[in-house]
Amino acid sequence: MTSQSHTTVVVKEDEANVINSLSKFIEECAEKAVKDHGKFYLGVSGGSLAKFLTKGLPSISTDWSKWLIFFCDERHVDFKNEDSTYKLYKESLLTKVDLKDEQIIKINPELSVDEAATEYVQQMKAIFTECDWPTFDLLLLGMGPDGHTCSLFPNHPLLSEDSVWVAPIKDSPKPPPCRITMTFPVINRAQHSAFAACGEGKAEMLKRVLEGDEQPPLPAAMVKSATVHWFVDKSAANLLTKFS
Numbered sequence: 001m002t003s004q005s006h007t008t009v010v011v012k013e014d015e016a017n018v019i020n021s022l023s024k025f026i027e028e029c030a031e032k033a034v035k036d037h038g039k040f041y042l043g044v045s046g047g048s049l050a051k052f053l054t055k056g057l058p059s060i061s062t063d064w065s066k067w068l069i070f071f072c073d074e075r076h077v078d079f080k081n082e083d084s085t086y087k088l089y090k091e092s093l094l095t096k097v098d099l100k101d102e103q104i105i106k107i108n109p110e111l112s113v114d115e116a117a118t119e120y121v122q123q124m125k126a127i128f129t130e131c132d133w134p135t136f137d138l139l140l141l142g143m144g145p146d147g148h149t150c151s152l153f154p155n156h157p158l159l160s161e162d163s164v165w166v167a168p169i170k171d172s173p174k175p176p177p178c179r180i181t182m183t184f185p186v187i188n189r190a191q192h193s194a195f196a197a198c199g200e201g202k203a204e205m206l207k208r209v210l211e212g213d214e215q216p217p218l219p220a221a222m223v224k225s226a227t228v229h230w231f232v233d234k235s236a237a238n239l240l241t242k243f244s
């Protein structure tokens with residue numbers, strides 16, 4: 001796939017302003033997607049991004065009934081486990097907005113991680129019918145301090161996975177070890193991807209991802225959706241020289 005990717009970086013004063021800007025962007029993406037094809041196909045991640053979304057999304061104005069939420073990656077744990085990203089969204093978002101539980105496409109943690117990845121793809125193919133690859137309207141991504149995104153980690157063989165939509169990982173350097181993750185052919189066919197990264201702990205990696213030219217590239221630098229948007233606070237951006 002060789003289509004062009006365009007990156008924008010929005011630097012905000014603090015986390016609260018990052019959350020507001022990200023939420024406004026999501027609201028706009030949802031409106032455009034629903035106008036265009038009647039649905040909003042969204043992928044979400046875990047970690048601090050999930051906390052940003054559960055804080056920011058309840059204030060947006062949207063037709064929640066048109067949303068379908070998928071996981072860009074998910075931990076392979078029981079839904080009662082504190083590590084479950086679905087648990088976080090169920091308890092902190094579904095209780096605040098008019099989204100039905102069935103609008104969140106969940107993994108089946110009772111299956112093995114390999115089977116859970118395959119089953120997740122089957123759920124996706126029931127929605128993205130007749131498609132070689134799914135086309136998400138927006139994928140919401142985090143970036144780990146090592147430059148990972150989704151559950152795609154530096155120097156991991158999954159970085160070059162190009163045949164499945166969703167893959168299992170059993171050796172995640174970020175606990176828990178077993179997860180499922182979207183692969184780059186899916187990520188890079190999304191109309192939009194948006195990262196949110198806050199805090200000085202992300203500054204070094206953000207500079208490497210946005211202003212470095214490393215080989216092999218860091219996973220977060222491999223995200224080449226049609227448009228890639230970064231919403232960052234001043235602390236995370238304080239080493240950047242090309243964006244302010």
Ligand SMILES: O=C(O)[C@H](O)[C@@H](O)[C@H](O)[C@H](O)COP(=O)(O)O
Nearest residue numbers: 045046047048142143144149150
């Ligand atoms: O479920 C996960 O672990 C995430 O999807 C993961 O990719 C996360 O987005 C990054 O690890 C950043 O997390 P932080 O922003 O919390 O560092």
